[in-house]
Amino acid sequence: MSHDNPHVPGASLWPIGFAIGVACLLLGLVISWIVAAIGAVLAVGFGLLWARDVTRDVREEVPEIEAETRQGADAPVAAQPAAAPAPLPTYTRSRFLEASTLGLGAAIGAVVTLPVLGFMVLPSFTNLEESEADLGPIDNFPVDTFVIASYLANPSAGEVTRRTAFVRNNGPAEGGEPSFTILYSRCVHLGCPVQPNGPIDESKTKNVDGVELRPVLAQSFGCPCHGGLYDAEGNRQAGPPVRSMDRYTFSIRNGRLVLGELYAVGNVTGRGASATISKYPWSTPGTHVDGVEAWLYPIVPSQVTG
Amino acid sequence: MAAKSKKDLLVENAILAPLDWVDERTAAVRGTKWFLFRHVPRDVSWAQTLGSAALTAFIVQTVTGVVLAMYYEPSSVINPETGKPVAYSSIEAITNELTLGWLVRGMHRWGASVFVILLFLHMGRVFLYGAYKYPRELTWITGVLILVTGMLLGFTGYLLPWDQTAYWATVVGINLNGTAPFAGPWLAQFLSTGPEIGSETLAKWYSLHMLVLPGAIIGLIGVHIYLVTRLGVSSPPWSSEAAGRERTPVEPAGTRAGLVRGGGD
Numbered sequence: 024m025s026h027d028n029p030h031v032p033g034a035s036l037w038p039i040g041f042a043i044g045v046a047c048l049l050l051g052l053v054i055s056w057i058v059a060a061i062g063a064v065l066a067v068g069f070g071l072l073w074a075r076d077v078t079r080d081v082r083e084e085v086p087e088i089e090a091e092t093r094q095g096a097d098a099p100v101a102a103q104p105a106a107a108p109a110p111l112p113t114y115t116r117s118r119f120l121e122a123s124t125l126g127l128g129a130a131i132g133a134v135v136t137l138p139v140l141g142f143m144v145l146p147s148f149t150n151l152e153e154s155e156a157d158l159g160p161i162d163n164f165p166v167d168t169f170v171i172a173s174y175l176a177n178p179s180a181g182e183v184t185r186r187t188a189f190v191r192n193n194g195p196a197e198g199g200e201p202s203f204t205i206l207y208s209r210c211v212h213l214g215c216p217v218q219p220n221g222p223i224d225e226s227k228t229k230n231v232d233g234v235e236l237r238p239v240l241a242q243s244f245g246c247p248c249h250g251g252l253y254d255a256e257g258n259r260q261a262g263p264p265v266r267s268m269d270r271y272t273f274s275i276r277n278g279r280l281v282l283g284e285l286y287a288v289g290n291v292t293g294r295g296a297s298a299t300i301s302k303y304p305w306s307t308p309g310t311h312v313d314g315v316e317a318w319l320y321p322i323v324p325s326q327v328t329g
Numbered sequence: 330m331a332a333k334s335k336k337d338l339l340v341e342n343a344i345l346a347p348l349d350w351v352d353e354r355t356a357a358v359r360g361t362k363w364f365l366f367r368h369v370p371r372d373v374s375w376a377q378t379l380g381s382a383a384l385t386a387f388i389v390q391t392v393t394g395v396v397l398a399m400y401y402e403p404s405s406v407i408n409p410e411t412g413k414p415v416a417y418s419s420i421e422a423i424t425n426e427l428t429l430g431w432l433v434r435g436m437h438r439w440g441a442s443v444f445v446i447l448l449f450l451h452m453g454r455v456f457l458y459g460a461y462k463y464p465r466e467l468t469w470i471t472g473v474l475i476l477v478t479g480m481l482l483g484f485t486g487y488l489l490p491w492d493q494t495a496y497w498a499t500v501v502g503i504n505l506n507g508t509a510p511f512a513g514p515w516l517a518q519f520l521s522t523g524p525e526i527g528s529e530t531l532a533k534w535y536s537l538h539m540l541v542l543p544g545a546i547i548g549l550i551g552v553h554i555y556l557v558t559r560l561g562v563s564s565p566p567w568s569s570e571a572a573g574r575e576r577t578p579v580e581p582a583g584t585r586a587g588l589v590r591g592g593g594d
Contacts, residue, residue, distance in 0.1 A: 182414075323515075324514055
């Protein structure tokens with residue numbers, strides 16, 4: 024084979040299988056681990072077959088060495104063994120030492136590096152505390168008024184864990200059960216603290232078991248950083264935010280309002296107890312959760328780690 | 330040759346002989362000469378000193394940073410004496426109480442801006458002079474990596490005072506990273522060690538700021554300077570000297586008589 028010719032791999036069907044495997048793997052990460060495992064097996068299997076196919080020329084190219092022949096001037100000195108077997112590639116001591124040094128070095132490096140890398144990355148995604156927050160008796164939340172509830176998510180860790188929620192008691196829903204609209208104060212543009220646009224009724228400020236409750240006359244929320252504006256349901260009215268304000272799930276226990284986990288909101292139609300909320304797993308501020316742009320964020324950490 | 334004077338002998342025995350001894354074993358003297366005594370084009374100017382200026386600014390950052398690390402405490406726990414986080418209180422102590430702390434912190438704080446500004450000026454000079462062209466492409470690429478690492482050093486250092494500006498600027502910065510397609514939310518959660526910035530964020534960023542990123546940038550600067558030394562300083566575009574050629578110390582015989590065309594080229 025001449026080296027002037029490009030080595031073009033022959034046509035192969037394996038890449039199609041490989042692509043199906045990768046697609047199956049990505050889909051499985053969202054849907055279920057079993058599908059992901061099947062996808063991984065398919066991708067690895069077809070990938071290996073593809074690699075074998077593509078490298079066939081390179082691997083099987085054995086230089087054809089013709090045994091050197093000389094016409095002896097004298098009588099043929101016992102006809103030379105015409106086809107002397109091509110010398111086998113030798114595997115010398117130095118080659119062995121080279122390979123074992125590299126191999127052992129790589130193995131030691133992997134044994135040392137992988138746990139360290141894992142320790143660096145994984146704690147950010149595992150064993151995250153899902154702490155609930157008790158905001159006190161629901162009587163403290165007047166109907167149809169927003170209350171700024173400020174509390175420490177982890178009191179022992181101090182002020183850095185202070186969270187603020189805007190809580191509105193919607194009164195009883197159709198079925199008679201209590202309904203609350205609980206917006207998280209962080210802007211879904213880039214995470215600045217959103218402020219209610221209205222006066223705070225300082226005379227009615229309460230402190231219930233370390234939770235500060237301040238009623239506010241506000242029908243909209245604004246972010247001081249880049250001018251994001253939200254209405255009373257948390258829908259974006261103006262500015263750069265890409266979705267509606269995040270909300271808390273909640274439960275009522277012994278007449279007390281308990282905040283659960285955060286979730287992201289695409290859009291809210293209707294208002295108060297009769298609102299229709301498009302709910303998504305929580306994601307970083309600035310990331311779309313619905314529409315075409317959400318394709319840019321197919322898998323977010325909260326979908327995988329809960 | 331005349332007999333050596335007493336002074337020459339003294340110099341030879343006291344300085345040159347030990348240097349020879351070291352050089353024979355380490356090539357340190359030859360290496361230093363190789364690094365320092367280089368041919369440069371005739372028409373270099375102050376513009377070619379921006380890289381050295383940036384290096385000087387980096388050395389200032391290293392020295393002041395090492396000393397600041399002796400007094401700074403990266404903890405978000407509330408200091409019972411001051412009622413403020415330990416990190417912020419230690420910055421206050423460095424600035425207001427410890428002798429000369431205000432100066433060293435000021436050097437580090439303003440020097441960071443100086444370093445980044447000099448990096449950009451140096452990059453602009455190299456770009457406008459076309460000094461990134463063959464054979465200096467890898468010098469440019471390592472320079473870009475140095476710029477990125479320098480910006481990351483600025484980004485991570487900004488959080489350490491642990492005041493409101495630092496906190497919210499970092500919230501915005503991390504969430505900006507979070508908007509990158511596909512990997513963004515993962516990167517943001519890694520940077521803040523969880524969904525929100527907390528005490529672990531401060532410790533992680535301190536480690537990044539004073540161990541990981543300085544290690545990386547020092548390695549990159551080493552490669553960058555090695556390449557500059559190896560390839561030499563390029564001539565400006567308007568130079569009559571060909572870029573990258575060594576100056577011929579003596580004109581070849583016959584040049585003046587017009588026997589050799591083109592002279593030194």
